[in-house]
Amino acid sequence: MEALPFVDPETATGETHRLLTAAHQALGVVPNLVKVMANSPAVLDGYVGVLSALSTEKTLPADVLERIALLVAQENRCDYGLSAHSFLGTKVAGLTEAEATRARHGKADTPRAATVLALARSVIRDHGAVTDEQLAGARRAGVSDGQIVEVIAFVALNAFTNYLANAARVAIDWPLVRHTDREEPLMDLVPLSDVSAENAAAWHAVVTASLAHDLPAEPRPTVEQVHGRLTAAGLDSRRLLWLATDPGGAVVGVAGLRLFTSAGQDHLAELEAHVDPGHRRFGVGSRLFDAAVSAATADRRRSLITAVTGDGPGDAFCAARGFRRVLSLDQLLLDVAHADDAEADNERTGYELATWTGTVPDELAEAFAAAKNAMNDMPTGDMDYGTQTWTADRVRAMAAVLADRGDQLLTTAAVGEGEMAGYTELVIRAGETRRAWQYDTVVVPAHRGHGLGLWMKAAMVRRLRAERPDIVEIETDNALDNTHMIAVNRRLGFRAYRRTHEYQLDLPTT
Numbered sequence: 001m002e003a004l005p006f007v008d009p010e011t012a013t014g015e016t017h018r019l020l021t022a023a024h025q026a027l028g029v030v031p032n033l034v035k036v037m038a039n040s041p042a043v044l045d046g047y048v049g050v051l052s053a054l055s056t057e058k059t060l061p062a063d064v065l066e067r068i069a070l071l072v073a074q075e076n077r078c079d080y081g082l083s084a085h086s087f088l089g090t091k092v093a094g095l096t097e098a099e100a101t102r103a104r105h106g107k108a109d110t111p112r113a114a115t116v117l118a119l120a121r122s123v124i125r126d127h128g129a130v131t132d133e134q135l136a137g138a139r140r141a142g143v144s145d146g147q148i149v150e151v152i153a154f155v156a157l158n159a160f161t162n163y164l165a166n167a168a169r170v171a172i173d174w175p176l177v178r179h180t181d182r183e184e185p186l187m188d189l190v191p192l193s194d195v196s197a198e199n200a201a202a203w204h205a206v207v208t209a210s211l212a213h214d215l216p217a218e219p220r221p222t223v224e225q226v227h228g229r230l231t232a233a234g235l236d237s238r239r240l241l242w243l244a245t246d247p248g249g250a251v252v253g254v255a256g257l258r259l260f261t262s263a264g265q266d267h268l269a270e271l272e273a274h275v276d277p278g279h280r281r282f283g284v285g286s287r288l289f290d291a292a293v294s295a296a297t298a299d300r301r302r303s304l305i306t307a308v309t310g311d312g313p314g315d316a317f318c319a320a321r322g323f324r325r326v327l328s329l330d331q332l333l334l335d336v337a338h339a340d341d342a343e344a345d346n347e348r349t350g351y352e353l354a355t356w357t358g359t360v361p362d363e364l365a366e367a368f369a370a371a372k373n374a375m376n377d378m379p380t381g382d383m384d385y386g387t388q389t390w391t392a393d394r395v396r397a398m399a400a401v402l403a404d405r406g407d408q409l410l411t412t413a414a415v416g417e418g419e420m421a422g423y424t425e426l427v428i429r430a431g432e433t434r435r436a437w438q439y440d441t442v443v444v445p446a447h448r449g450h451g452l453g454l455w456m457k458a459a460m461v462r463r464l465r466a467e468r469p470d471i472v473e474i475e476t477d478n479a480l481d482n483t484h485m486i487a488v489n490r491r492l493g494f495r496a497y498r499r500t501h502e503y504q505l506d507l508p509t510t
Contacts, residue, residue: 067099120155258271271292271305374443406429436474
């Protein structure tokens with residue numbers, strides 16, 4: 001049942017009757033959506049005026065406008081819009097059924113139409129905040145500035161009609177097409193052994209589209225950062241990579257499987273996967289998941305872990321495939337400019353701070369490795385994470401991995417009583433000019449209770465301000481039961497902004 005009533009053109013009077021007549025002249029019919037819109041003559045007048053102008057004075061072809069309408073309706077999960085524009089696109093604008101289906105997911109066979117749809121998708125997902133690069137790309141494809149404005153206007157117009165149709169629950173008076181009507185397309189899984197610049201760019205496109213959809217406030221990695229992570233050697237691990245491609249060869253999903261090789265973790269595999277939002281629920285994620293599980297099982301792994309955003313699509317995906325939630329963490333951000341670093345001035349009796357960038361100095365390497373081993377008592381919930389054994393050579397190797405990616409590693413340590421009592425690490429990714437990521441913060445058990453964690457982290461904040469004034473925020477995470485570190489981070493001024501969950505799948509071992 002409709003949430004808003006229809007205005008019957010046969011009984012309408014005055015201005016409303018005139019507007020409904022104009023709508024009939026513009027559209028050829030008076031659809032149910034327009035009858036609902038007539039509850040506000042002012043809105044109907046504006047809609048008919050904009051639609052008439054775009055229909056008669058536009059410079060974009062009708063088939064391109066219908067592709068945009070289909071894309072917007074799919075993004076907004078509007079069955080009314082999909083039904084109307086599937087009909088208009090194929091019966092009036094000349095699209096084939098296949099072209100209409102591809103348009104719903106931002107795909108087109110011609111470069112110019114594909115560029116317009118990519119721009120339209122960015123307008124939708126990024127709330128209009130298209131980049132200079134996207135605008136330049138549209139211009140290179142022959143889209144004029146006037147046509148860019150038309151794209152944005154048509155996205156906005158269709159977003160309005162979608163929202164009204166969804167809110168009013170308008171009865172569909174077109175041949176029905178549902179946003180959930182999806183035929184699983186043919187796709188290929190392409191294992192990657194050598195990652196080319198083209199592969200990295202395709203991987204980057206999927207990851208950034210996924211982040212824009214699921215975590216719009218999160219910073220996007222650069223292509224260079226993605227390429228570095230895919231090509232740099234891992235510490236005591238090896239990596240398997242897959243691309244999922246559609247029939248046209250476009251990359252629509254990616255997955256990476258990290259296989260740990262150190263003695264305490266050689267039972268473990270870790271999965272990271274992303275699917276372009278326009279291709280979800282096509283089975284792309286399932287194909288990537290099946291490939292990863294098969295590879296992990298063949299490598300005799302007993303545990304597969306993955307991290308997902310709380311209450312995001314990954315939660316349901318993991319639950320449906322037999323994963324167990326084994327750990328929950330809060331992601332926290334610290335505004336460096338307003339951090340409370342006063343504890344950096346309160347020296348701890350018997351301890352002094354040591355700092356370095358990159359690889360640990362040789363004279364501290366053994367002590368640093370011993371302190372690293374204290375990480376084995378970090379909260380891991382019910383996760384079968386195993387243990388790590390750190391040596392001087394291994395801590396040097398870890399620094400080399402980060403350096404190979406172009407990342408900057410900052411370490412501040414507390415040294416006392418002839419040993420390293422604790423340390424804290426920050427990593428600034430290659431090309432990053434805003435955010436640093438907290439790596440380990442550890443206080444060795446024998447030295448706990450002296451406030452060393454707060455002291456070291458406050459000193460690190462002060463150091464970051466001095467050495468990297470361009471970095472304005474620090475991200476970290478806390479297991480929900482790590483009450484001591486939660487208190488330290490709150491004291492510094494960290495605030496929780498989202499939750500993540502670690503899931504584990506127990507794999508067959510025979």
